[in-house]
Amino acid sequence: MLFNSLHFLVFFPIVVGLYYGLAPRWRGALLLLASYYFYMSWRAAYALLLLATTLVDYYSGYRMSQLPTKQARRPYLYLSLISNLGTLFVFKYFNFFRDTAVQLAEALHLPATAVPAFGLLLPVGVSFYTFQSVGYIIDVYQGRLEAERNFGRFALFVAFFPQLVAGPIERGGHMLPQFKRTHRFDYARVVSGLRLMAWGLFKKVVVADRLALFVNPVFNNPREHPEGLVLVLATLAFTFQIYGDFSGYTDMARGAARVLGFDFNLNFRQPYLSASVPEFWRRWHISLSSWFRDYVYIPLGGSRVAPARAYGNLLAVFLISGLWHGANWTFLVWGGLHGLYLVVSTWAKPARERLAQLTGLAAHPSLRQVLGVVITFVLVAYAWIFFRANSLSDAVFISQRLGNGWAALDGQKVATLLLDFSQHYRPELAMAGLGVVLMLVVEYFGRNRSLQAWITGQPFGVRWVGYAGLTLLILYLGIFNSTSFIYFQF
Template sequence: MLFNSFVFWGFFAAVLLLYRWLPHRSQNHMLLVASYIFYGYWDYRFLSLILLSTAVDYVAAKAVASSQHQGERRTWLVVSIATNLGILGFFKYWGFFTAEADALLQAMGFNSALPVLNIILPIGISFYTFQSMSYTIDVYRGQTKPAGRFLDFALYVSFFPQLVAGPIERSSRLLPQILQPRTVDRQAFHEGLYLIISGLFRKVVVADNMAPIVNSIFSRPTSELTAAEVMIGVYAFAFQIYGDFSGYSNIAKGIARWLGFDLMWNFRNPYFAISPSDFWRRWHISLSTWLRDYLYIALGGNRGGRLMTFRNLMLTMTLGGLWHGAAWNFVVWGVYHGLLLIGYRIAGLDGGDSTSTNKMSQFKRVLLIVLMFHLICFSWLLFRADSMEQITGMLATAGGGLGWTPFVTYSATMLLLFAGPLLVLDYVTERKNDLYYPIRTSGTTQIGMFAYMMLTLIIFPPPATQEFIYFQF
């Protein structure tokens, strides 16, 4: 089900109606059933993968917590990690690696007979396997206690607002909310309403109206493009992916607020970052902190000297790129971000984020923001391209004459019309350092804001409904 579909809102209305009438334990049971219906609506067969991951991690965490022998505890941890990575690896990466190995062997003159399979990628598999696996790791580290009831843990893994595209919640944060009775007061309802409306605005008005521009440019041969079209395509995709993913995260958080839950923020105005590390404190926060806590620190973090730190950064970002998809452009995208982190550290430009560097002049801050935004836009070219050949072709085209066309004029107008208000909203919340600031203003301002968002949803529907981009990960 898509958050931007009538089917979902009919489903959610039924869930909300039942939820209000049920006691706490029955609420959890109903939410678990609803979560499985939500996921099974796409393809019920893949519910077995969620159930497998849930069952293995529930048993493994119990065994880890009850065992007094370090070797046995480590064995159960390995079982959990191997199961989750095995599921993820087979469904997401088997086809990619076997195809690449087959091509390499044939290039070396061998007659390869590797089994290359066309495997359907289960929606959201990267999110729920990481969430479930982190629970066992946290129990092993003593940072959380194992769930007492299997059904409570199953709800933690499959909670439908954030099941297929995050945020990737930690057990120490979400499980206690499942175990305790929940209430929805006026403030929670108001926050949820703002998050849902603003999320739909980001997704439907901004992202889905950028999609036809992006698709038109990236579907054409690079020889037919001009430099201006390449640039406008990259800018449009920057706001498509941001509106799409932050829109999903806002809607997920808003829906959860109406159910009495408080999910983590997954975005904090990322295009106002002044450095790569600042960007990753703002973009897909649940993944960046997951990679930091379970990969970067496990590799040694910044211990062991500068070269080891650079190695750990590069490995973390490369694997983070591969997490996004089984293709070389995602690997290159991860390597690029690793190089950015290393380069800024070497240059001494990665000393803090834009909210803590109060002594920085406004002029320097703006320059760093503009520079970082364009470095990120270049990374979106690597991310969006269909192949390495398309990347090199578009880069070659971008280095040629500007070639301003009527299509560029139209696209630039659409970009200003839809992405402009989004940037204004982000600027206001950035200045106030409060993501809820728009609903702390006067009643008149709030009415105007909600009216604008609702009117744009009605007046500017996209040419076609688009799936959320991160569903493919």
């Protein structure tokens, strides 16, 4: 069931109405049933996998809560890790490693064992709910969190439908206490949640899905579009498409949870305003980057070790992050690029400071900030090529052709190329461009909740005229073909 589908438009109001109409003791059961129905609407059989993860991790956490030392708890930690990571390996990575091993054996002229490929569909959201559950288990093992004794409450923590399939990846210490509270109907809170859902829907159907009409033909057939200008425009379009798509999903998830009385952590904070790549990762997919920081990077030693090992830790974390996104070399290269960006950024920090002093930029922090934002945006946009490309060869082709034909371009040729573009994609690009501008302006002025406070402070009539305007933009400019969210494939 997609947030941008008629199915969800019917499902969600029914759940909300029943939720606030039922006695508090029955609400958890309602949300658990609704969450499993939500998940089973894709493929009912994979609900068994979700249930198996829940059972193993509930049992592991419960048994660890009865043991006083980490050494005694360790077998149950291993049980959970093997179960969760083994599930990910079988469904997501087995065929990738099998194919890679076969190709390597052939390249070295070695005999390759005929291991059959698995014909399994990747369960929706498996990477998200397994990481959320693993985070809970590690917190219990470390003694940072008390194990949840109520099985239904733990099952709801793993399966809660607003963030089940694409996050944010929540922590047990943040969500489990919320499931214990009684949430009363709060008009202002419900309206705030619906407003956030509407804004997320705008970013999805007006911005992301319209940009996809241009991005997909170019990235799916890059050799038919070898012009550098076309490839640059497609790369820039995807940069905003993936932000509109993923942050739009997150806004809708946070809004749906808010309507029901729950708070999710912020997952995006104007990432394209970052003045460095480390700052970008403090603003982009915050729940995943903080998960890797707390459960992988810091246990590896983080930055407390020798510089060479710290750099290795960074590269390892981002290679794993790339592999988490998909079993493809394109994602590994994307993760490796960001790891390299962070290593260079950390290593070159003293040199950057000296350069700023020599060039006078140190005395102009605003100009330095702007330059940092521009450079970071270019680096991030370039890395998105590998993330979006269907194969490594396509990504290399696009990278090599980004500068193709620029020297021969003059004003007339640019105008001709843009005219041809506008004729082929004329409504989509114009409307998507309008949506991108509106999205960036609203989110820029909405920093630090100032826009939310301003909206709340307006008279009732003014607020609802604004809501009606946003609804009309969605209805008239949106694409309603139930296009899946990009991160559902992960």
